[in-house]
Amino acid sequence: MGRFLSVVPVEEAVRAAVGLARTVGTETVPIGEAAGRVLAADVCADADLPGFTRSTVDGYAVRAAETVGASDVLPSLLRLRGRVAMGAGAGFALGPGECAYVPTGGEVPAGADAVVMVEYAETLGDEVLVARPVAVGENLVLPDEDFAAGEVIIRAGRRLSAREVGALAAVGRNRVEVRRRPVIGVISTGNEVVPVDVVPARSQVRDVNSHLCHAFATEHGCEARLYGIVRDEAGPLRETLVRAASECDAVLVSGGSSKDDRDMGARTIAELGEVLVHGIALSPGKPTIVGRVDGTPVIGLPGHPGSSFVVLWVIVAPLLAALAGDGTDRTRRARGRLVENVPSVRGREDYVRVTFCAGEVRPVFAKSGLLNSLVRADGLLRVPAGQEGFETGDEVEVLLF
């Protein structure tokens, strides 16, 4: 491997990473645990929904034709045939000149084709004065108007949120088949790296990347497994990598920030499997590795947490989505106006930390390794490879954290 990385465009690196992903298997979970999981198979309506003609208001079920021309001055006079109770069938059909009281959500009796809101009707003993005309179908839901029996209501690959869980409940899915959570192994390397609970000696740093990767994978619906800190030596890294690759669906190895360490990471992956990408036209995040060991995707992340974070967003997130069969883009984007110039180098994709407030996008210029600016920023501004930055006043899109 040469001294300088031969870099590939971001899209090519993403394609390589996603191409390595084997979608994980499925499991069945109770509906109460379905939120946040990825649906494994299309879900269809088990029957027509609501299954009966349902009133959407408190009012009187009528034949619409019998309300034509009704007004306060000249109301339609209808005979009150009965009152429908919630959860009970009407038990009768409406004859000519008749109406029936139906509460919101109650069953509209056969023979009726509309409901007059209670506000526009007045009872006089057994009779009802209707002061407004209604059109056929007004204020009611037909038996298959929400879902028709057999209709696909949620497609496989959707990450389920509350509203999909509601729809599952509506069609009787107490349990649902979802993708199991991808298991993501996390290895931290570097002779200067010490565990979080250790006070670093001078020239040492705490292991930030393990926890950054762990939290990122967890947030993305995965189960993260820490394999600890491995010294920058081929033996221990090889051993840990082989174990992690055999136990996980993907492995993240954080560098080794120096050139020698990065090369060792790539060399080890190449020895055990294959390196597809070593170096991406991405800033920060250039020394990223995309490879595989034993059929398992392995991503080599830069040692600087700030750079690692960008690689997690740009390269790892699409990989995790592919593993989970997740077709839902949940990226939060916002458009705003730049209040400072953002210079960039043509030929590489830049991710600049920015604050976003009241439509104003302000770059947080800082050395890429620093956490401070990462915590203070609201999102990342992507400068495409074909562009030499943005200028003050440009309308730009921000990827919000």
Place this chain on the structure above:
Amino acid sequence: MGRFLSVVPVEEAVRAAVGLARTVGTETVPIGEAAGRVLAADVCADADLPGFTRSTVDGYAVRAAETVGASDVLPSLLRLRGRVAMGAGAGFALGPGECAYVPTGGEVPAGADAVVMVEYAETLGDEVLVARPVAVGENLVLPDEDFAAGEVIIRAGRRLSAREVGALAAVGRNRVEVRRRPVIGVISTGNEVVPVDVVPARSQVRDVNSHLCHAFATEHGCEARLYGIVRDEAGPLRETLVRAASECDAVLVSGGSSKDDRDMGARTIAELGEVLVHGIALSPGKPTIVGRVDGTPVIGLPGHPGSSFVVLWVIVAPLLAALAGDGTDRTRRARGRLVENVPSVRGREDYVRVTFCAGEVRPVFAKSGLLNSLVRADGLLRVPAGQEGFETGDEVEVLLF
């Protein structure tokens, strides 16, 4: 209580709900479980970070003054004093005319004030030819440049995501004090409502709201507890409500979609505690109740899941945030152009389901109770109370699901 609800503006209802919230207590969790939780107390840096002068590149630590005017033609000639290893102190100070190799992340020895990238230097035995000048401070991070000892790095009230977890690791926080998850009780009422695993008889419907509320609360970092389906009778509702209010931090009671049932819900809450709001200038979601029982906030949601969903977004989400002491707004917003008119009634806030694709916002017109359109939509378009809808071509903001 009168026949018609006396409606209050949305902001007033939100204020009432939030005003009832008592922020939950705290607990200490390991860093691996901190993502998604709300920080309970400010976190400060335990020491300067990185704690030593660190190189940001692979290169040669130099005295910047000794590189002034250096070029390919006239390089500066420096004596290589030594090589710094990762995780080990330099062990020497740089004297005049000297330089030292430092890998990315390694300690810059005393006496040096800049680093020349390895690409711009050439070694000749014990000497190094430097072909570019560097400025003081170039390619290095000072001992307190990321965080200074004692500096607040994350404020209380922040919902922690991967980058904050990384910062916690950097300052040695293996465990962190967070708000415990608010416990949200969920009660479903209605004689027509049957459990999800039951095939509804005609005129019955499955219990969608329990699962919708459960998933919503879970997504918002809460622990949801189902109290089952209660018939529309004062006795059982009173009993369940008292129990839930004593066991939870807030209770969601889904209607009772008919007027009589809604009134019973409000009456029961009033008997046991207080009803602050009954009716909101909100569509859908008008018959919402904000009250309290035994000091616990109780929100009465409409029976229609589609309406409930809007109330969860507009009224319940701020309440849950207040309970968790969460000051982070995670709403996903997007701006786009309307491709159809959206009529609305002045004096109430309307939430219209819309699709959002390639900058085009298209209303999904459907009866508010239907799940179908809720699943198909990408977000909600809010029409403020003071406005009579939007017109085709208007630029609008969408609240994305």
